[in-house]
Amino acid sequence: MKSSPEKIEPRGWVEPKPLAPQRYAYQCTLDQEEYDPMQRARELMGHQSPAGDRPPVLKSALRLLVAHLEKQKYAATDCPRPSKPGTSPRHIPAAVKRAVAARDGGRCAFVSEAGQRCTARHTLEFDHIQPVARGGQATVENVRLVCRGHNQYAAEQEFGVEFMESKRAEARHWRPHVSHVPRALALRPS
Numbered sequence: 301m302k303s304s305p306e307k308i309e310p311r312g313w314v315e316p317k318p319l320a321p322q323r324y325a326y327q328c329t330l331d332q333e334e335y336d337p338m339q340r341a342r343e344l345m346g347h348q349s350p351a352g353d354r355p356p357v358l359k360s361a362l363r364l365l366v367a368h369l370e371k372q373k374y375a376a377t378d379c380p381r382p383s384k385p386g387t388s389p390r391h392i393p394a395a396v397k398r399a400v401a402a403r404d405g406g407r408c409a410f411v412s413e414a415g416q417r418c419t420a421r422h423t424l425e426f427d428h429i430q431p432v433a434r435g436g437q438a439t440v441e442n443v444r445l446v447c448r449g450h451n452q453y454a455a456e457q458e459f460g461v462e463f464m465e466s467k468r469a470e471a472r473h474w475r476p477h478v479s480h481v482p483r484a485l486a487l488r489p490s
């Protein structure tokens with residue numbers, strides 16, 4: 301049996317250095333596309349952005365970005381609407397996404413045979429524990445958040461490495477132009 305994949309760190313990410321309780325040092329070089337909107341945001345924030353403060357736009361920008369990404373990825377909202385019945389059995393209703401994201405705490409829910417839970421918090425994808433191809437439903441109990449590596453690993457365990465490789469090759473052949481669909485989501489039978 302193939303062993304479970306290691307945690308994958310995003311490329312180019314440098315971990316901030318802890319300096320003191322709740323204080324971290326992070327140094328980076330900005331390019332023009334980052335510098336210009338930072339300056340513009342400072343101008344627009346006006347009095348909310350006192351001189352001498354550490355990059356004051358950073359906190360606001362990150363809050364907005366996190367809210368946007370949570371909405372996009374986990375259907376997070378302050379005003380949930382009742383979900384409509386999905387037309388595709390693969391469709392995961394927004395209410396299920398929200399409940400799964402809250403339960404799994406934005407962390408990969410894969411647990412190894414030794415009982416260790418994966419620590420990955422990035423490249424997370426919704427995974428049907430019992431695959432749709434085998435009658436799995438999009439319910440909170442049957443859906444979990446897993447990192448891309450563990451999504452592929454689970455699919456290989458379920459359907460076999462050879463089957464998944466042939467699916468990947470098929471997808472590369474038929475959909476070379478589709479770049480915005482997360483690879484594991486686009487390829488796995490789910």
Ligand SMILES: [Zn+2]
Nearest residue numbers: 408418447450
């Ligand atoms: Zn994982």
